[in-house]
Amino acid sequence: MKQLLRKLVFPYTYSSEAYVKALRNKYNIDIGENCMIWSPNKVYIDIQRPHLLHIGDYVKITSGVNIICHDYSRSVFMSVPGYENVGEARETYIGDNVFIGMNSIILMGSVIGDNCIIGAGSVVSGKFEKNSIIVGNPAKKICSLEDYYRRKKEQELNSAKLFVKKWHEKYGRYPSINEMTNAFSWLYVPHTLENLQENSNLFNYNGINDEIFKNNYLNTKPQFETYEEFLIYCKKE
Structure with missing residues (x-):
């Protein structure tokens, strides 16, 4: 309605x-x-x-x-x-x-x-x-896309840890893998075609080239083998 x-x-x-x-x-x-x-x-x-x-x-x-x-x-x-x-x-x-x-x-x-x-x-x-x-x-070029990507990549794990920490402080529990949204799923979901298909909610992005996205995903590896391993890492910090 x-x-x-x-x-x-x-x-x-x-x-x-x-x-x-x-x-x-x-x-x-x-x-x-x-x-x-x-x-x-x-x-x-x-x-x-x-x-x-x-x-x-x-x-x-x-x-x-x-x-x-x-x-x-x-x-x-x-x-x-x-x-x-x-x-x-x-x-x-x-x-x-x-x-x-x-x-x-x-x-x-x-x-x-x-x-x-x-x-x-x-x-x-x-x-x-x-x-x-x-x-x-007025707008100016401040850096190249490559420089920006590398800087963001270096900060990614700290950003994910901050997300988990603040979630725990607010709700008194750690977020589920779905509550982490699609922002950090590349860190801990195995990079396979099966996972892309079975966990589509974790890989639902707007305005991207699907073919390039899939190739990038399938040709890289996560930093953690499982989401549970990622949470253990966050809890230690």
């Missing part, structure tokens, strides 16, 4: 799938496959110049994001004596596998390469090469 009401009130933004479909078919935006838009009724994607906007495959757009394809600041010129109208047009381009953090603004003419992460609250203008971490106002 709730979903039906949302569909009636927000016919094009009641879900990510509905918004992507509307952008592609109703507004003629060039948007790729397997894109994910969280809180679509809180996202603004400029439809005034659809031929000047490209959004690639596997793009993740979070709540409060604005993607802009025009600039009406020229209106100021026309109220200043002696000034003429000055038109402007630039393509706004977002590559494949890009994550756009909450409340970020992508300004007209921005070019964002593949595999980029844009930090929350960033104001993006200009050209950014692929595999970049982009943060700030």
